[in-house]
Amino acid sequence: MTDHNSSSKPKFTLDEFFDYTSFLSLTLALDNDQTILIQILHRAVKDFALLENGRKDVILLGQLNTEIQIYTQRSAYDPLIKLTGWNETHENLVTTCVESKSTITFIHSSFGAPPEIYCINTIDQLNSAKKVTKENKLFTERNLPKGISYRWINKDDETEIESVLLYPPNKHQEKNLPLLVLMHGEPYSADLNTFRTDWFYIAGMMATEYWLVFQPNYRGSTSYGDEFLHGILEVLIARPGKDVLFGVDALVQDGIADPERLAIGGYSYGGHLTNWLITQTTRFNAALTGAGAVEHVNSWGLADLALYRTYKLGGFPWQVSNRYQQVSPIFQFDKFRTPTYIAVDENDYRVPTSQAYLLKRSLHVLGIPSKLIVFPGEGHILKTIHGMRKLK
Known part of the structure; x- marks a missing residue:
């Protein structure tokens, strides 16, 4: 899967010129080595991770205009699902699974909310994600643009x-x-x-x-x-x-x-x-x-x-x-x-x-x-x- 990180991860066409695209991302079905295109994306994929929930769902961050939102895909054969929850910008997805207990962490921020780390156990808890840091509390006490x-x-x-x-x-x-x-x-x-x-x-x-x-x-x-x-x-x-x-x-x-x-x-x-x-x-x-x-x-x-x-x-x-x-x-x-x-x-x-x-x-x-x-x-x-x- 490509995250479209511009010149640090270039993609090449057959004529050896750069080929940037904001549309296509790839998933690989590991059971049969078949490469399958995710549905056409009118957004840039910024990050992704696997959900350790027995199904190996993919969770990804997709830029939609001026926001980066969270999407999931159950398998390489299924459509992407945009999750309802917070808008604005999500960054740095990390998923872990210890003794069958899964954790999803991410950074969230917006114009008026400085970045902090949030944590959930399952992706359907996105609306109630818990803030686990207060590193930028000082900014919340100021009159921001x-x-x-x-x-x-x-x-x-x-x-x-x-x-x-x-x-x-x-x-x-x-x-x-x-x-x-x-x-x-x-x-x-x-x-x-x-x-x-x-x-x-x-x-x-x-x-x-x-x-x-x-x-x-x-x-x-x-x-x-x-x-x-x-x-x-x-x-x-x-x-x-x-x-x-x-x-x-x-x-x-x-x-x-x-x-x-x-x-x-x-x-x-x-x-x-x-x-x-x-x-x-x-x-x-x-x-x-x-x-x-x-x-x-x-x-x-x-x-x-x-x-x-x-x-x-x-x-x-x-x-x-x-x-x-x-x-x-x-x-x-x-x-x-x-x-x-x-x-x-x-x-x-x-x-x-x-x-x-x-x-x-x-x-x-x-x-x-x-x-x-x-x-x-x-x-x-x-x-x-x-x-x-x-x-x-």
């Missing part, structure tokens, strides 16, 4: 896009708020109804600084179907970028966001999008870009996932040079007007550090305010405490 799902239409092709919209404390559903567009990376990922405080997830922190944080699940995000997932192929930046801009338009038109107070940012693929979007519009007052590319031929040659980029752009640089140029902001730097803060890791193997230097020099030549911070000794993922604190 509140989140909603927000949807709009990309008017170029009438595709509906969904996002997570996080309101500042005491500002829920208020109008004319300062807006921070914060874009997830990979791009085969999604922003969820969950509570996170790790180093690269700054949405909650920024909301407490009284920003309305807009996290779009643009084209390429998981759990919206294969057509949506593969919608970035050959238009790696432009199509998801348009998804984002139409979302900003909708928030302004609905009176939710203040058009005079807009900022944008993202890390990794979110940084790619940031760099491209600030060549397409001057509406943003400031930008924060982390590990973002500006010239994709350079990235193809120096980054660790050359095949990945070749697949998404539909060929090598000498085969489809126009596509590499179209997604590379450096060829449109004359349109830059946005003050930009650039963060990069010194030994980044996924987005070469040279990309940040290209961006910084260009902004300097153009006379646009900018600042560059380089984290010494770090790869694509920050690991030192001082680096994480500095980034935040």
Whole structure:
């Protein structure tokens, strides 16, 4: 069974290109070595485990839009069953069986509920799961941001896009708020109804600084179907970028966001999008870009996932040079007007550090305010405490 963990567990097609899918998962009937497809899934499978109940049921976590919910399957021949119970986000399934007594544990969180471990003995007890930790009790005593799902239409092709919209404390559903567009990376990922405080997830922190944080699940995000997932192929930046801009338009038109107070940012693929979007519009007052590319031929040659980029752009640089140029902001730097803060890791193997230097020099030549911070000794993922604190 695949959990679709993006580039850390790649799947290959016969032509040796990457083959990502949010639909299909496999089960293996161990009694006869026959591989059987689970029913078509319009969601990404995030985790799974076996239920030790004599029948060997499978329990899995499936992403459905902005939530990760629990499903079961009695056998490889039976349909998936979505369990009724808590919504929001479940993580880290663990099942055990000692002396015929089974236990199921998982982590659950949502916008307003920090992650804790919950425990049940049988899967039909999901509604009454017992909280067994209080590690994040402090957060429950604070006035936290509140989140909603927000949807709009990309008017170029009438595709509906969904996002997570996080309101500042005491500002829920208020109008004319300062807006921070914060874009997830990979791009085969999604922003969820969950509570996170790790180093690269700054949405909650920024909301407490009284920003309305807009996290779009643009084209390429998981759990919206294969057509949506593969919608970035050959238009790696432009199509998801348009998804984002139409979302900003909708928030302004609905009176939710203040058009005079807009900022944008993202890390990794979110940084790619940031760099491209600030060549397409001057509406943003400031930008924060982390590990973002500006010239994709350079990235193809120096980054660790050359095949990945070749697949998404539909060929090598000498085969489809126009596509590499179209997604590379450096060829449109004359349109830059946005003050930009650039963060990069010194030994980044996924987005070469040279990309940040290209961006910084260009902004300097153009006379646009900018600042560059380089984290010494770090790869694509920050690991030192001082680096994480500095980034935040």
